Amino acid sequence: MQKFDVIIIGAGAAGLMCALTAGYRGRNVLLLDNAKQLGRKILISGGGRCNFTNQNIEPAAYLCRNTHFVKSALARYSQWDFIGMVERHGIEYHEKTLGQLFCNESAKDIVTMLTTECEWAGVKIQLRTEILQISKQQQGFGLSTAEGTYQCDSLVIATGGLSMPKLGATPFGYKVAEQFGLQVLPTTAGLVPFTLQPEDKERYEQLSGIALPVIATAECGKQFKEAMLFTHRGLSGPAVLQISSYWKPGEKVGFNLLPETSFVDWCNTVTQESPKLSFKNALSRLLPKRFVERLVELGDLPEKNLNQLGKGEIQQIADYLHNWQIAPNGTEGYRTAEVTLGGVDTDELSSKTMEAKKVPGLYFIGEVMDVSGWLGGYNFQWAWSSGYAAGEVV
């Protein structure tokens, strides 16, 4: 039986941050993972460039049943702290849009940085280790694995959520929570493309590949102004991924297809300038031509010249374009989701340390908890901040 001060299960973003933080405090740390490679989600994130944080991190950008829960950890290890580490390692980065920070070269730089820090902090990393059983002992926890048995004072669960099972996502963390009597809130896929009802799929599937800027609005009132993309399965793009986290089955999503233009004003001006221009050609100046043609073909928009449009009709078109409604059939699910909504209930955990209130010495960090962020570096920041919070006390 090998003894460690701290054992962390899950060598992803949160586990690595927790391990290096605890290691620098002089704790004897073992970081375990069942995969062959650590940090796999970091490696594929951000199209291989890892959107590692966001300049505009704020608690309001997180979904969690207790909206105040994230405040303490985000304040104590902020985006600026992580950016500081990235800069100390000489990793070049840039802002892509909306405060989102990406590596100039490769997401590998972030994994190398974290593993180097773990090495400097004296962390022992062991991959390909399947955890068979966890037991509470008089002092601390016992772990039996396929590689042997271990004992630790503090046990940290950092095994992530259910998104992307092909990258090794497992429900392990939820099972551990349940084993110790902690509540796990129901999980669903978040930051995920929508699939369409069969009739809408037929209407729009030929538009696959078309992208346009929109404001997407969920029934709860949440809005995102970003791009929407038609795919052969349904709808994707940042605006759709963002709003998917606020969508519930059966609800509609509204899209303002002309977020920068008042259709009525624009239509009146163009009609004055070119009254005989076809409405279709005129609107194709504002929206992708193929999209406009399809909406006309479907009879949703009129096949007329501008001067043939009456005032009421112009208002009707404005209502349609400024609030184009879709009732998704569902989402693509965990297969393509970037995050998992729900998870270990934060009411069970300390917001300062991530320790389970009922089980001293047991900690949950990262995506396994009921905390999910917006698209754009918010989820990694939660992994860094929650990992640090636990790493400071384990």
Ligand code: FDA
């Ligand atoms: P994470 O999933 O990173 O790590 C969990 C670890 O636990 C893994 O190493 C896994 O192998 C291990 N594990 C699981 N089950 C185990 C078991 N039974 N035994 C032992 N080990 C086990 N976020 C962001 O902020 N910016 C971005 O650019 C992206 N991009 C992105 C792209 C894609 C395709 C996905 C799927 C996700 C993103 N994300 C993202 C989200 C981000 O990757 C995610 O929120 C964090 O990786 C969560 O960090 P964790 O450490 O909690 O889990």
